[in-house]
Amino acid sequence: ITTRWRVEAGIGEVAAILSEPERFADWWGDVYLDITLLDRGDAAGRGARIAVHSKGWLPYHLNWVGTLIEDERPHRWVIAASGDLTGRGEWRLRQEGPWADIDYDWQVVADRPLFRRLAPLLFRGKRGGLPEQQAAGLRQTHHRQQRGDKDDRPDQGHLFPRRVKD
Numbered sequence: 199i200t201t202r203w204r205v206e207a208g209i210g211e212v213a214a215i216l217s218e219p220e221r222f223a224d225w226w227g228d229v230y231l232d233i234t235l236l237d238r239g240d241a242a243g244r245g246a247r248i249a250v251h252s253k254g255w256l257p258y259h260l261n262w263v264g265t266l267i268e269d270e271r272p273h274r275w276v277i278a279a280s281g282d283l284t285g286r287g288e289w290r291l292r293q294e295g296p297w298a299d300i301d302y303d304w305q306v307v308a309d310r311p312l313f314r315r316l317a318p319l320l321f322r323g324k325r326g327g328l329p330e331q332q333a334a335g336l337r338q339t340h341h342r343q344q345r346g347d348k349d350d351r352p353d354q355g356h357l358f359p360r361r362v363k364d
Contacts, residue, residue: 203300209291212298213272216289219248219264229253236263244269260308279306 205212215221222230232251239246246266253259262281269275277287285306292299 199305200301200303203302205298205300206296207298209272209293209298212291212300213275213289216300217271217275219250231259239266242269282309283307284309 215225219230220233220235222233230250230252232249234249236247236249237245244266248264250262250264251259252262260282262279262283264287265278265280267276267278267286272291274288274290276289279285279287283306285304287302287304287306290301290303
């Protein structure tokens with residue numbers, strides 16, 4: 199499933215937001231229920247691992263681990279998924295004038311038999327859920343950060359360390 203988003207922002211700013219999976223629930227709707235750091239990885243963040251508890255629009259919950267396996271931020275990075283979902287997700291960002299063009303390619307299979315049988319029905323026509331809502335949430339997060347709005351949660355560091363450069 200590939201989703202394409204467009205946000206009026208620099209790719210460095212967008213990559214910084216996308217490098218904070220612990221904050222996905224703030225802008226990615228009700229998909230992410232809990233994200234916990236398991237391992238910070240090496241000095242560059244490669245090998246960082248997070249435990250993810252997520253859900254879809256049907257009453258099913260998925261538990262999986264995301265591992266940062268490739269990192270060329272802000273242009274590209276890859277996350278391996280294991281657990282209830284197995285596969286990989288690849289973020290690709292390009293700057294087009296004032297716009298950040300974002301492609302997210304999520305190639306996973308569900309290891310739960312019922313979910314595997316229902317997947318063609320669940321994702322038909324959705325192309326990764328509701329990318330317009332995800333992009334709107336990302337835009338709102340970017341605008342809040344530009345305004346300097348404070349986050350009232352304590353900073354516990356980023357799960358995937360931000361090594362972002364333009």
